[in-house]
Amino acid sequence: MLKGKHIVLGISGGIAAYKSVMLLRLFVKAGAEVQVVITPNGKEFITPVTLSSLSGKPVISDFFTANTGEWHSHVDLGLWADAMVIAPATASTMAKMANGVADNMLITSYLSTRAKVFAAPAMDLDMWKHPSTVRNLARLKADGVDIIEPEAGELASGLSGKGRMEEPQNIFDRVASWLVSPQPLLGKTVLLTAGPTYENIDPVRFIGNYSSGKMGFAIVRALSDAGARVKLVCGPVNLPTPEGNIDRIDVVSAREMLAVCEKEFPHADGAICCAAVADYAPASCASSKMKREKADTITLELVKNPDIAATLGKMKRPDQILVGFALETDHEEENAIGKMARKNLDWIALNSMREKGAGFKVDTNKITLISASGVRIDLPLMTKTEAGRKMVEKIFIDEKADS
Numbered sequence: 001m002l003k004g005k006h007i008v009l010g011i012s013g014g015i016a017a018y019k020s021v022m023l024l025r026l027f028v029k030a031g032a033e034v035q036v037v038i039t040p041n042g043k044e045f046i047t048p049v050t051l052s053s054l055s056g057k058p059v060i061s062d063f064f065t066a067n068t069g070e071w072h073s074h075v076d077l078g079l080w081a082d083a084m085v086i087a088p089a090t091a092s093t094m095a096k097m098a099n100g101v102a103d104n105m106l107i108t109s110y111l112s113t114r115a116k117v118f119a120a121p122a123m124d125l126d127m128w129k130h131p132s133t134v135r136n137l138a139r140l141k142a143d144g145v146d147i148i149e150p151e152a153g154e155l156a157s158g159l160s161g162k163g164r165m166e167e168p169q170n171i172f173d174r175v176a177s178w179l180v181s182p183q184p185l186l187g188k189t190v191l192l193t194a195g196p197t198y199e200n201i202d203p204v205r206f207i208g209n210y211s212s213g214k215m216g217f218a219i220v221r222a223l224s225d226a227g228a229r230v231k232l233v234c235g236p237v238n239l240p241t242p243e244g245n246i247d248r249i250d251v252v253s254a255r256e257m258l259a260v261c262e263k264e265f266p267h268a269d270g271a272i273c274c275a276a277v278a279d280y281a282p283a284s285c286a287s288s289k290m291k292r293e294k295a296d297t298i299t300l301e302l303v304k305n306p307d308i309a310a311t312l313g314k315m316k317r318p319d320q321i322l323v324g325f326a327l328e329t330d331h332e333e334e335n336a337i338g339k340m341a342r343k344n345l346d347w348i349a350l351n352s353m354r355e356k357g358a359g360f361k362v363d364t365n366k367i368t369l370i371s372a373s374g375v376r377i378d379l380p381l382m383t384k385t386e387a388g389r390k391m392v393e394k395i396f397i398d399e400k401a402d403s
């Protein structure tokens, strides 16, 4: 199952280190090549002889082999690895990882690796709850480390609570399933707008549209499954946030959506403008409910909303990819290409209102992807989930492989 896969198993100094022997055995049995890197404290809990016998490789702990002066290259090790698994990750190792304190071979290897990193923390319950650990954990997650959370149960201290390292079989399953189907967008951040915007007329009424947010959420799932971190800026929709590395920021109006996008776009590798942004908003919003008996007819003065996609198009750096949608009823392709140029997009996803099964409320879509460089991809009618996957694959993954 894991034949040809290279794993760096990092062991730090906690009582759970004895479980790492089982984890190592599972990796080796599955056919992976494993290089164990152990911290000086780790050696107090488990002997390198046990680990090297099981892995078939000398265990690395020091920067140099004492008697020969041979240097162990953490850079080579980092590049060799397909995955790095730090189990157990003690509070101290987590703190060093979060802050780049490279004072042992495990941390230098961590800082040098381009591979996906998993960490399985293990510590006493109060250490796990300490604000310092909470802070470090959040930082590691933001850095893209996949945290395999500890379980609750009896701890070495005799206390009971959360802090026990996850069982080796479960750690193995998480790592193995990732190695079998890897995530090409790991380390990338994509901003995505979804849903409608509501433009308030008074405290109880608004101008809006029928966008359900389903297409945007399908793309969010596809991005997250491919390993990307997603900043989801979302108008009023009735959809739960998908599982994954997703920060959801709920907004109501186009102006609120724009403000979040302007702040987040510089930190992203790309953006997909999927929201059905209201083109106009009332010039002013009444502070109390407008009363019906006051007038037989009313006129609303509307002002043009900012164009979010076009604003991002002006801010775009050459390394960023910007994608928009076009929902057209006639002269579809011509209008879509015009929109792409006006907004400085790299790709536009065209859905025609004339196509059966495409549009706002349904679960299917029929999309044509057109790039600024002239590529055209006609996707067949498919579920929005499949369409989201295809879009991510064609625009973010194939594109990356080509460049």
Ligand code: CTP
Residues within 6 Å of the ligand: 193, 254, 273, 274, 275, 276, 277, 278, 279, 305, 306, 307, 308, 309, 310, 323, 324, 325, 326, 327, 339
């Ligand atoms: N868009 C946006 N901000 C707006 C209007 C549109 O970010 N104020 C984005 C949409 O999310 C979509 C693309 O621009 O990705 C095209 O949206 P669409 O409504 O088709 O285009 P408009 O520019 O509004 O043009 P029109 O309504 O005249 O066709």
